[in-house]
Amino acid sequence: MVKDRIINNGSGNGTNNNNNNNKSKLRKGLWSPEEDEKLIRYMITKGQGCWSDIARNAGLQRCGKSCRLRWINYLRPDLKRGAFSLQEEELIIHLHSILGNRWSQIAARLPGRTDNEIKNFWNSTVKKRLKLNPNNSTSSPNNSDSSEPLSITMEDNNLLMPTTNSNAIMPFNDPHHDLMSISMCMDNSSSSTSSSTMHTHHHPMVFGDPFSMLNNNNNNQYETATGVAGFHGFHGGDYGGMLEEETTNKMGLLEGELSLPPLESSIRRSNEEEEIIIINNENASSSIDDMKSHNNNHFNNNNNSCFNNTTENNNNNNNNQVLNNNNYSSSNVVEEDLFGFGNHDHQVENLRMGEWDFEGLMQDISYFPSLDFQV
DNA sequence: AACATCACCAACCGCTGCGTC
């Protein structure tokens, strides 16, 4: 309530300078349901673009930055909400041991999770847990504050301890695999070979039901207690179907192994860098069918909606709706841009070799013992 | 019941990098 305030923002972040009316009064603080509705409606009808324009054209007295944050961290249809599963937690810890505080890169490997969410989760829950771990005799708990990657050991699935070993991950249950071997994989050749595996992933957002989510946009600060049912698209796990697809289709992996999703950045189209790979359509569609049967609860809470469209509400079981129903979008292109699954809609994934050549490394996370998702 | 403290998390802030002019 106090947060919900109007500020003068003459210069702001340097954007939004071409509208004197809007720039004079920019709201800050919590978003109201009306603001959410405006932003959602605009994003659906117009798609993503320049955020300062979005803020202005959507009739929001917010800076573009604020709109972007709200969309990315809360309103985005592909977000998975609710508590982190044990598997997710372990994956976060593991990834943090490798990546450090590169939350966006960690989030890129946790479908439906945002960097902000993971960062908050880390700072509240995980860090505390690591701090309380009495078995950690080799390092200060404060090490977990470091932006440098921590290395961790794991004596069991719930016992996670940072060590002082700055560049290596101690072996987990499997003594044959550690970061030394992982590091060996971090060359270009390994990443290119890994792409043959990685490209077979589908980004989970294709499986969600963004329009159902729109019926559920009050699962936020207005209704946080209710939470959202987990993304049970996975056998005993909570990975939005991504991993189920892996285990279902095998994709060259042993059954039960975990292969991480590609970086989100690798999903973005880049004319110069991308490598378009057409994936097996048959396998993909069967996986979507799997998701249809598993993933019905993600955004199905339809009460008190700003998009209280009964037609949409009745389509909770139709995960292809977003692909077939243009009621809310001006074009398929908008849908693709908006939800970021255009590639997946056409069963196309692209890879971008770049900054961090983690793909080879991440392949080895399949040895992460607690991520054996066999039922 | 009232107050204090804690924990969570949405949102803000400052910075950086990139693209364009």
Next chain:
DNA sequence: AGACGCAGCGGTTGGTGATGT
């Protein structure tokens, strides 16, 4: 080359509900 606009990232803040005293 430098200025500018913008997107994105990570650190931090502060509101709110839960819990403890």
